[in-house]
Amino acid sequence: MQYIVYDLEMTNRLSEIIEIGAVRMTEINGELTILDTFQSFVQPKMDKLNSRITNLTGITKKDLISAPVYTEAIENFKSWIGLEEYYLCSWGPEDKWALITDSTFHQTETDWIINHNDLQFHFSLLHDSEKGFRYGLSRALLTMELSYEGSKHRALDDAINTGRILKRIHKQIEIVKNPTSYLESKLFEPEKLVYKTKAEESVSPFASLSKLFN
16 A cells, blocks of 8 residues: 655645645555655646745746646646555645645546545644644644755645655554545535644635634
8 A cells, every 4th residue: 555645736816736746655664665756837727826826835937837737737646646556645634625626627537536634634633632723734843853854835845744744653643545425525524623823824725714614
């Protein structure tokens, strides 16, 4: 069973995917190890890149102008994942939402978005369950006395750092299997956890979603 730990960067207004980054991990001698990486920019069709996202991520219009459109980029991603059974793992629920939303808009299949696990949720329950807070990625790394590697808010680097956390906690959490239909039914359920700080809310267009349901 392989673990596909992925991260997405998105536009500001419609949260359209503009970058996909991922690492492939598997257990070797009892430890999760990164075997391979994937990165692709995605040319947006519904939304435009603005200065806020460029300042946050470093992604420019030049990066996106010749990038593959979503349908091509996601096929490349699926080909990279391959045919072996896998878990999809992300930091937070918003990446799952973006994959389903963009796939629906572009009329591409969602049946591959299976066995999805929110590592932010698992980490937050392990470290702060009595307060009900979610940890941002940077705060989680600091909690584990790990320094951030690479550039923050870039898909591949965020995926690598998420993978480093999974390596530390995977024996303490239950990674589950679930079908796409389960993901779609849970898409807009109220979250059990909220985000840790205002600073961390500001970097996620979905960070305040849980408040809408309270």
